[in-house]
Amino acid sequence: MSGPVTFEGTVLVGRDFDPVEGRVVVEDGVITAVEETSTGSTDIVAPAFVNAHTHIGDSIAKEAGRGLSLDELVAPPDGLKHRLLREASREETVAAMRRSLEFMAESGTVAHIEFREGDVAGVEAIRDAGEGVPIESVVLGRGSVDAMEHPESDGYGASGARDGDFDTARNATRRAGKLFGIHAGERDADDVNPAMDLDPDFLVHMVHPDPVHLDRLADADVPVVVCPRSNLVTNVGVAPLRELVERTTVALGTDNVMLNSPSMFREMEFASKLTDVTAVDVLRMATVNGAELAGLDCGLVEEGRPAKLLVLDGDSDNLAGVRDPVRAVVRRAGETDLKRVVR
Known part of the structure; x- marks a missing residue:
């Protein structure tokens, strides 16, 4: 030995x-x-690093969609991302995801939390893509409850409260003892309270919280994952990191590979130089905060x-x-x- x-x-x-x-x-x-x-x-x-929010399925279409709005790019079911995913073969998608996973592993990321499109087939595809790659994928299925209940799924990643009724998925996730995350406050504040009413394990984005939402975050101790590069690319703004950090646990993610490289070095630099949070805050966001949100001991x-x-x-x-x-x-x-x- x-x-x-x-x-x-x-x-x-x-x-x-x-x-x-x-x-x-x-x-x-x-x-x-x-x-x-x-x-x-x-x-x-x-x-x-722990990358706390990724969509790597759209690795098939890096830098596609110039000039499109957030909804035109990624809103289900017919945003550009979803159309391209439907058109791509399974082999093409798996190969592209594998390359993104390999890049993340080589650039210092040991785990990531993936909101996985494609229902059950999507969960199975990313597990195939990650076979042999030294990175831990915490996979949150999307679509049917079956995607969450799949034995290789770690939970459910909801698109946003305005996109549908997620009560059934939330209740099933709670019974299964798995993670439930949901996008909220990305383009406006209208979906924040409905998202928080679901008692999620974490929220993603929170670019536009009202003061009442910040107070509610603090009271409920709901973690938030922020993705500043993605939010600027889609022209929705920048999350108020100082206000969020003062109230709850904040983690960092790179979001869609379609829009940004899944580099935590780039995301940290961007978050640090664009906002008034300290470098210590940002390094926590890129490491232990994401790990604890995902239930990982690193x-x-x-x-x-x-x-x-x-x-x-x-x-x-x-x-x-x-x-x-x-x-x-x-x-x-x-x-x-x-x-x-x-x-």
Whole structure:
């Protein structure tokens, strides 16, 4: 049996990502120690990413739909995305999804929460796409309740309260003990209260919450997943991250591959530079907050946690001379700075 493995450098420790010079000791896939010591290494060791909201089926149509509105792009049943998915063969869709999963895995994402179009067949397709790819897909089926009840489905991902009656799906999801997420407040505030009336496990987008919705979020402690790049691409605005972070748990997602690359580095930089939340807030959104929302035990560098880590080259041409490693990971680092993804 192989012995422990160590990763040295500036380690971003715990929920506040305190930068500590030292080493992380890993044995049998678990962090057994985080030791503060002089190492001489310029590497940065950080938790790996959890992408809390994806639609990767539309990997078949990257950058399609120039000039179209949000509804024309993605609204069911006849938005451009849905028409293209219907026209594509299963083999084409699975192959395209697999490439997106491989990109996410290679760029530091160890898990993602997928709102999976295509009903039962869609759930089965993404499981086929992910076979052998080192990323955990938390799959929320869409369409019929059967998509949620499929043994390879982790829950139900609703499009939005204005798109139909989801009471049956919500009740079935609750009985099954699975996750229920729903889009809300993306283009306006009208669907926020109906979405919250379903007592969801989390909401997605919340670009347009009214003050009463913010208070309700705080009272109900309902997590929110934000997707700032997607919201700007579709011209609906930017979620008020500071107000949301002050009231509930906020996670970060990249949304449709059709619109954006599923890069958490890009999403973090965008969220940090576009809004007034701190780099620590954003790194939590990209790691532990998404993990906890999905019921996963990762996203932090702590003893006893699974060793899901990123090792970045702090002496790369891009990162050499960095004074604040947390800001560097959030606002500056990219895929080319990655030396290793530890799983």
